[in-house]
Amino acid sequence: MINHSSSKSASLPFTVAVSRGSMVESHHLVAAAICDSTGRILQSWGNVESPVYLRSAIKPLQALPLVESGAADAFDVTEKELSLACASHNGEPIHVEAVTNWLNRIGLGIEALECGCHWPTYDPAARALAVSGQEPSAAHNNCSGKHSGFLCTAVHLKETTTGYIHREHAVQQRIVKVLEDFTDLDLSNAPVGIDGCSIPTIAIPLQNAALAFARFADPSTLTVARATACKRLQKAISKYPEMIAGSDRLCTALNGAAEGRVVAKVGAEGVYLAALPESGIGVAIKALDGTTRAAEVALGAILEDLGILDEHVHRAIDPYVRPILRNRNDIVVGEITAVIDS
Amino acid sequence: MINHSSSKSASLPFTVAVSRGSMVESHHLVAAAICDSTGRILQSWGNVESPVYLRSAIKPLQALPLVESGAADAFDVTEKELSLACASHNGEPIHVEAVTNWLNRIGLGIEALECGCHWPTYDPAARALAVSGQEPSAAHNNCSGKHSGFLCTAVHLKETTTGYIHREHAVQQRIVKVLEDFTDLDLSNAPVGIDGCSIPTIAIPLQNAALAFARFADPSTLTVARATACKRLQKAISKYPEMIAGSDRLCTALNGAAEGRVVAKVGAEGVYLAALPESGIGVAIKALDGTTRAAEVALGAILEDLGILDEHVHRAIDPYVRPILRNRNDIVVGEITAVIDS
Numbered sequence: 001m002i003n004h005s006s007s008k009s010a011s012l013p014f015t016v017a018v019s020r021g022s023m024v025e026s027h028h029l030v031a032a033a034i035c036d037s038t039g040r041i042l043q044s045w046g047n048v049e050s051p052v053y054l055r056s057a058i059k060p061l062q063a064l065p066l067v068e069s070g071a072a073d074a075f076d077v078t079e080k081e082l083s084l085a086c087a088s089h090n091g092e093p094i095h096v097e098a099v100t101n102w103l104n105r106i107g108l109g110i111e112a113l114e115c116g117c118h119w120p121t122y123d124p125a126a127r128a129l130a131v132s133g134q135e136p137s138a139a140h141n142n143c144s145g146k147h148s149g150f151l152c153t154a155v156h157l158k159e160t161t162t163g164y165i166h167r168e169h170a171v172q173q174r175i176v177k178v179l180e181d182f183t184d185l186d187l188s189n190a191p192v193g194i195d196g197c198s199i200p201t202i203a204i205p206l207q208n209a210a211l212a213f214a215r216f217a218d219p220s221t222l223t224v225a226r227a228t229a230c231k232r233l234q235k236a237i238s239k240y241p242e243m244i245a246g247s248d249r250l251c252t253a254l255n256g257a258a259e260g261r262v263v264a265k266v267g268a269e270g271v272y273l274a275a276l277p278e279s280g281i282g283v284a285i286k287a288l289d290g291t292t293r294a295a296e297v298a299l300g301a302i303l304e305d306l307g308i309l310d311e312h313v314h315r316a317i318d319p320y321v322r323p324i325l326r327n328r329n330d331i332v333v334g335e336i337t338a339v340i341d342s
Numbered sequence: 343m344i345n346h347s348s349s350k351s352a353s354l355p356f357t358v359a360v361s362r363g364s365m366v367e368s369h370h371l372v373a374a375a376i377c378d379s380t381g382r383i384l385q386s387w388g389n390v391e392s393p394v395y396l397r398s399a400i401k402p403l404q405a406l407p408l409v410e411s412g413a414a415d416a417f418d419v420t421e422k423e424l425s426l427a428c429a430s431h432n433g434e435p436i437h438v439e440a441v442t443n444w445l446n447r448i449g450l451g452i453e454a455l456e457c458g459c460h461w462p463t464y465d466p467a468a469r470a471l472a473v474s475g476q477e478p479s480a481a482h483n484n485c486s487g488k489h490s491g492f493l494c495t496a497v498h499l500k501e502t503t504t505g506y507i508h509r510e511h512a513v514q515q516r517i518v519k520v521l522e523d524f525t526d527l528d529l530s531n532a533p534v535g536i537d538g539c540s541i542p543t544i545a546i547p548l549q550n551a552a553l554a555f556a557r558f559a560d561p562s563t564l565t566v567a568r569a570t571a572c573k574r575l576q577k578a579i580s581k582y583p584e585m586i587a588g589s590d591r592l593c594t595a596l597n598g599a600a601e602g603r604v605v606a607k608v609g610a611e612g613v614y615l616a617a618l619p620e621s622g623i624g625v626a627i628k629a630l631d632g633t634t635r636a637a638e639v640a641l642g643a644i645l646e647d648l649g650i651l652d653e654h655v656h657r658a659i660d661p662y663v664r665p666i667l668r669n670r671n672d673i674v675v676g677e678i679t680a681v682i683d684s
Contacts, residue, residue, distance in 0.1 A: 018611070018632060021535030023545055025395050026611050026632030029371075053367050116670025119465065127461075130469035141670060193363030194675045203365055269360070269368050289631040290360060290368030328458025328483060333536040 001184055002207050003040045012341045014045035016287070016294040020325070020334035028270075028294035030338075032285040032302060035210035037218040039184065042281065044207065045341070051191050051203030052286045056088040057267030058204075059146055060233055060275075061182055061212060065174040066149040067229035071156035075106055077149075082236035083243035084145030088266060090246030091120025091129075091140040098243065099139045102148045106155045113138035114165045115147045115197035122246055143197035145243070150199075165198045172200055179204065182212035196268060209284035213273045217263070218280025234263045234277060250296050250320035257316035261308055270295045276308060293336060296320045301338030343526055344549050345382045354683045356387035358629070358636040362667070362676035370612075370636035372680075374627040374644060377552035379560040381526065384623065386549065387683070393533050393545030394628045398430040399609030400546075401488055402575055402617075403524055403554060407516040408491040409571035413498035417448055419491075424578035425585035426487030430608060432588030433462025433471075433482040440585065441481045444490045448497045455480035456507045457489045457539035464588055485539035487585070492541075507540045514542055521546065524554035538610060551626035555615045559605070560622025576605045576619060592638050592662035599658035603650055612637045618650060635678060638662045643680030 016028040031046030041048070063085040066072050072082065081102050089095040103109060119126040119136045129136060138144060147164075150171045154161045157170070164171040180187050183204055191203040204212075216234075219227035237244050241256035244265070254264050264274035270287030272295040283302055287294035300321020303309050309317075325334040356372040373388030383390070405427040408414050414424065423444050431437040445451060461468040461478045471478060480486060489506075492513045496503045499512070506513040522529050525546055533545040546554070558576075561569035579586050583598035586607070596606050606616035612629030614637040625644055629636035642663020645651050651659075667676040 020395060020543070021533055021545075023393065023395070023533040023535065025535070026630060028631050051365065053362060053365070114671070116672075118670050119469075123461065123468070126465070127469055127472035130473050131475075133473075191363055191365040193365065193367070194669060194673055196669045196675075198669060198671045198673060201362070203363075288368060289370050289633060289636075291631060291633060294631075327536060327538045327540055328460050329456070329540045330458075331536055331540060333538075 001039045002035070002211060003038070012045045014298065014341065015339045016297045016336060017339055018293075018334065018336050025334065028291055029288045030285060030294060030298045031206055031288060032283065032298060033206040033210040034302065034306070035207060035214045035282050035284075037211070037214040037221065037280045037282070039211050041207055041210070046288070048206040048210075048284070050205060052206055052209070052271065053193055053201045053203050053269065054209055054273065055195060055201055055267030055269055055271050056143065057265045057271040057273040058179070058209075059086045059088070059265055060216060060237065060263065061178055062146060062175050063149050063233055064178050064226070064229050065171070066153050067232055068225060069153050069157055071153040074156050075152055077102070077152065079236040080240045080243050081145070081148070082233055083240040085149030086233060086237055086265060087145040087244045088142045088251070089145060089243065090122030090125055090249065091136070091142060092122055092125045092246045094242065095145065095246065096139045099144045099148050103151065106152050108151055108155070108161065110137050110139045112151055112161055113141070113144055113147050114163075115141040115143045117141060122248070124247070141197060147197065167192070167200045176202065179212070182215050183208040184211065206284040206286055209273060210282040213275045213282030213284065214280060215282070217275035217277045217282055234260065234275070237263050250299075250317060253316040253320060254313070257313045262303065264299065266292065266295065272296065272299045274299060274303070276306065278308075279306075281306070293323070297322070297336050297338050301340045305340065343381045344377070344553060345380070354387045356640065356683065357681045358639045358678060359681055360635075360676065360678050367676065370633055371630045372627060372636060372640045373548055373630060374625065374640060375548040375552040376644065376648070377549060377556045377624050377626075379553070379556040379563065379622045379624070381553050383549055383552070388630070390548040390552075390626070392547060394548055394551070394613065395535055395543045395545050395611065396551055396615065397537060397543055397609030397611060397613050398485065399607045399613040399615040400521070400551070401428045401430070401607055402558060402579065402605065403520055404488060404517050405491050405575055406520050406568070406571050407513070408495050409574055410567060411495050411499055411516075413495040416498050417494055419444070419494065421578040422582045422585050423487070423490070424575055425582040427491030428575060428579055428607060429487040429586040430484045430593070431487060431585065432464030432467055432591065433478070433484060434464055434467045434588045436584065437487065437588065438481045441486045441490050445493065448494050450493055450497070450503070452479050452481045454493055454503055455483070455486055455489050456505075457483040457485045459483060464590070466589070483539060489539065509534070509542045518544065521554070524557050525550035526553065548626040548628055551615060552624040555617045555624030555626065556622055557624070559617035559619045559624055576602060576617070579605050592641075592659060595658040595662060596655070599655045604645065606641065608634065608637065614638070614641045616641060616645070618648065620650075621648075623648070635665070639664070639678050639680050643682045647682065
């Protein structure tokens, strides 16, 4: 249950300012919640009670059934693959090869993926693919690792794999159950959209999303099996951060440099979720206009505020969370900064 | 002089909503002004009095000295090249070849461009360039047409071309003078930033930007020489809309389909400026968060509101101004719509 009693205020403003020259050129509004695993809201900005599509930021929880079902053990799923199961990856060769190998090991091919195709989101990888004379496959889809995890679980449980993206399929039903457990919500009437990769994306208030990630961070009140699964995913993400995103990505920089003290995942349309295992805290962020640059800067400001960024982590993530804007001639033209009231 | 007397209200809200499933997922705040060439504000939304970097949206006015100086005639600058001088182009072969030819004709090479290099912004063009084994040059920079116009003017006027991007260079000083003439502002103390292509970008309130584009639309009160230059640029943009942007771009779709009834130009960080020559109206839009998708949808809504979109134009621009969102499997997942109060 969410408990507002310790929240300093639910209406503090939180903006991200994009400056150029002497002036703010653009600005973003942010809503965010920080929660502990008991449901206590430690801090919030903006509206954290209205439902928000968490998109790919919720992937670490969507990967839990892969571990909890026994599928990961049955198929010798590696830590790299577990990190990949939580990924919105760049479509770089390491990601595509890992997906292909994993699918082969469970007796499937790339054609089993129902996520659709797109060119790698990392431009150099897209150009390299074009140079090699190839077209993108579903393995290049940024969600192909998550979908491989879905397929692995379905194969292990002897479920039909076709249609695993649909809401009524057992794969998606297990995820709904996980989300209900972690958010304390009955999601049967929650708003549902279709995500970029065609699975359902369920809208959840930021306060409940923060609670969910707080429980992921501190699973001590959960069953031993679930707690073990949470820790296993956290370890995999921290150990193989290149698998959860890739080159030039905040998720990779942060999950790597934080060495387990932060487990964070971006989602489309300006969402970021983070778990802080040491303090058992969860953070949920939505840039209201859906821009990733705002969510990244907001995450940096909140982590800074929580006092968990040492020099090593700062060096790794500052290019994303305190970006200096340079133009085509590499001239510094501006910066992006958080304007946070706490 | 700006005249507020006819403005219905300066504080009407204008938002753009991004929906997915049954819910609004993200939303954008927009400020916009509609002005006639006498400075009468016909309508405005949000704050139109604070300075805004107009970025590349102001390019049609930045191209005026190219015509007014006599450089365009002296160097037989074509209508295609005039449209290109106003462009933020995709870096497609038609753009790069045109820039290269133009520079050669004025006795310069690509190395004279001071805009910096970047991969073509149009992904298929970037991949094709990579496949051809080439790296991008300054000619692929989306601003290379504008810079070619700058160089053409400088060569014609026998000015040093080196450093033409700097504020103190005569090329930039002429632009400041044009902007002051068109906006009725003394810009000597206006906020200035450095644009992506390294020239100064001067902040101008939306109401004055709308006035500037109204005068560009209806130059009847300007000198004959300037009015002729405005009409010549309008005609070039309408006749060769593929040069001002390129494949899959609203600027190209709109300037082409409108056949001279709208001359519009996008700018970075959510800016759009449009001139309506038939009614002598100028429109200036800024998505406050800097997102192009919001500026495009806002422009569509304003043009619709002004009653100038026939079925032909709608068909051309609706994919940009009333976008239906499809995912990686081409499933409809949402839409972007304007919520406009008028």
